[in-house]
Amino acid sequence: MSSTIPSELHYTETHEWVRSQEDGIMTVGITDHAQHLLGDLVFVELPEVGRVVATAEGCAVVESVKAASDIYSPVDGVIVEVNELLADNPELINEDPYEEGWILRIKTSDGLEGLLDAAAYELIAIDEDEDEEGSLTNAKLAG
Amino acid sequence: MAKRTPLYHCHLALGAKLVDFGGWDMPLHYGSQLKEHHQVRNAAGMFDVSHMTIVDFPDPDATRALLRYLLANDVARLYPGKALYTCMLNDTGGVIDDLIVYDQGDSGYRLVLNAATRDKDLTWIAPQAERFNAAWHERDDLAMLAVQGPEALAKLEAILDAKTWQTVCASRRFHAVESGGEFIARTGYTGEDGVEIMLSAQDAPTLWDRLLDAGVAPCGLGARDTLRLEAGMSLYGNDMDETTTPLVSGLGWTVAWQPPDRDFIGRAALEQQRAAGAPQAFIGLVLEERGVLRSHQTVHAGNQEIGVTTSGAFSPTLNRGIALARVTTGVGEQCQVNVRGKRLSARVVKPPFISRPS
Numbered sequence: 001m002s003s004t005i006p007s008e009l010h011y012t013e014t015h016e017w018v019r020s021q022e023d024g025i026m027t028v029g030i031t032d033h034a035q036h037l038l039g040d041l042v043f044v045e046l047p048e049v050g051r052v053v054a055t056a057e058g059c060a061v062v063e064s065v066k067a068a069s070d071i072y073s074p075v076d077g078v079i080v081e082v083n084e085l086l087a088d089n090p091e092l093i094n095e096d097p098y099e100e101g102w103i104l105r106i107k108t109s110d111g112l113e114g115l116l117d118a119a120a121y122e123l124i125a126i127d128e129d130e131d132e133e134g135s136l137t138n139a140k141l142a143g
Numbered sequence: 144m145a146k147r148t149p150l151y152h153c154h155l156a157l158g159a160k161l162v163d164f165g166g167w168d169m170p171l172h173y174g175s176q177l178k179e180h181h182q183v184r185n186a187a188g189m190f191d192v193s194h195m196t197i198v199d200f201p202d203p204d205a206t207r208a209l210l211r212y213l214l215a216n217d218v219a220r221l222y223p224g225k226a227l228y229t230c231m232l233n234d235t236g237g238v239i240d241d242l243i244v245y246d247q248g249d250s251g252y253r254l255v256l257n258a259a260t261r262d263k264d265l266t267w268i269a270p271q272a273e274r275f276n277a278a279w280h281e282r283d284d285l286a287m288l289a290v291q292g293p294e295a296l297a298k299l300e301a302i303l304d305a306k307t308w309q310t311v312c313a314s315r316r317f318h319a320v321e322s323g324g325e326f327i328a329r330t331g332y333t334g335e336d337g338v339e340i341m342l343s344a345q346d347a348p349t350l351w352d353r354l355l356d357a358g359v360a361p362c363g364l365g366a367r368d369t370l371r372l373e374a375g376m377s378l379y380g381n382d383m384d385e386t387t388t389p390l391v392s393g394l395g396w397t398v399a400w401q402p403p404d405r406d407f408i409g410r411a412a413l414e415q416q417r418a419a420g421a422p423q424a425f426i427g428l429v430l431e432e433r434g435v436l437r438s439h440q441t442v443h444a445g446n447q448e449i450g451v452t453t454s455g456a457f458s459p460t461l462n463r464g465i466a467l468a469r470v471t472t473g474v475g476e477q478c479q480v481n482v483r484g485k486r487l488s489a490r491v492v493k494p495p496f497i498s499r500p501s
Binding site for chain 1: 160171172175176177178365369433434435437456457459464483
């Protein structure tokens with residue numbers, strides 16, 4: 001399955017995307033590839049604004065019809081804003097993962113050095129597409 | 144390589160996401176599981192359920208005697224064209240499988256069993272059938288399509304010949320009609336009106352395409368699971384298995400205690416459990432907070448752990464987390480579920496979670 005990977009964003013190996021603003025604020029969401037893998041999103045658990053998070057710390061949870069998945073902070077920082085619209089409209093993540101479906105904003109003094117660029121993330125996404133069937137077989141379904 | 148149903152190429156052509164299910168390559172969804180769910184609740188959807196195991200028993204008399212011994216529900220309640228939902232138990236009253244048996248009159252009986260339990264089911268049935276001299280053969284030459292939803296019957300008008308369509312519409316729930324090579328039953332696994340159609344594998348893709356043209360939405364096993372859960376229907380392997388009896392699985396209603404002299408496999412164990420009082424109750428839970436319930440989450444009342452969820456999902460119809468759970472008896476109206484380390488409040492309900500016209 002081909003998914004969109006905007007070249008201007010940065011990424012993590014755990015499928016978060018990061019948009020860096022000049023004021024030290026980073027917007028975080030999950031990639032198009034990730035939302036495809038998860039399927040329809042039905043619930044998003046957002047963190048409290050003001051919470052201090054460390055790199056790779058779980059700071060939100062997205063749940064799809066299939067599974068719950070942690071969102072890991074890409075940097076050290078403080079949560080300054082969350083996308084309240086997701087509480088009632090988790091499907092925004094499926095429909096528009098890079099814009100309307102953003103999840104949270106972090107104020108940080110970290111740079112982007114530890115993150116992947118689009119080309120590097122694409123390699124991860126392609127690798128997973130090849131394994132995709134295998135990775136989704138845990139869902140126990142009606143039959 | 145996983146097995147493929149006669150509709151495999153139809154699924155590929157529609158861009159289905161395929162997953163391995165019980166050794167079969169089956170469609171999980173065709174883009175959006177939620178949309179497929181709503182389509183079945185509000186209009187009409189279709190499912191390829193050809194992976195399910197169909198077994199025919201052509202000798203009515205020998206099979207009646209066999210099935211009255213083999214199954215916890217009583218096929219003596221049937222008459223030609225009528226279907227019965229039942230459990231097949233082991234000696235300790237545990238559920239080997241749940242199934243539907245159809246009375247086909249002079250043609251005998253048809254059983255439809257789960258796909259994932261096929262091998263153990265047939266291994267269990269074979270020696271019993273031999274004892275009763277009841278011949279049987281698996282119908283892996285057949286495909287099976289479920290067409291479900293409030294508009295399912297209306298959509299079929301353009302597909303079936305007029306007489307068959309009228310007969311199907313006039314028949315009641317849990318009744319079947321045979322017409323030409325097609326076996327059309329008013330059964331399903333969604334809580335909606337509709338049919339399950341068994342027909343030859345070679346004819347299945349044509350029927351599928353005609354249903355598509357008639358506006359019936361293709362739906363995957365993902366939607367099938369949330370639809371059946373909302374309807375309070377059990378899933379074998381989740382809600383009951385060989386270690387649980389029907390009495391602790393919300394399936395006591397499928398056990399035919401009358402007549403008392405009918406001996407069936409598991410009866411003694413069930414009688415004993417019934418006399419002692421079933422140690423557990425099978426309940427529905429509706430999450431009162433935002434979130435999703437899943438299977439295998441622990442259920443709590445106060446400081447006590449009282450049980451575990453057996454199936455859980457986000458209900459697209461109710462917009463809430465719902466679950467089936469097996470808990471110690473005496474649960475009140477409220478409890479908590481451990482959802483990833485947090486105790487969330489849930490209301491105890493009697494399934495089904497949604498009420499539908501019957």
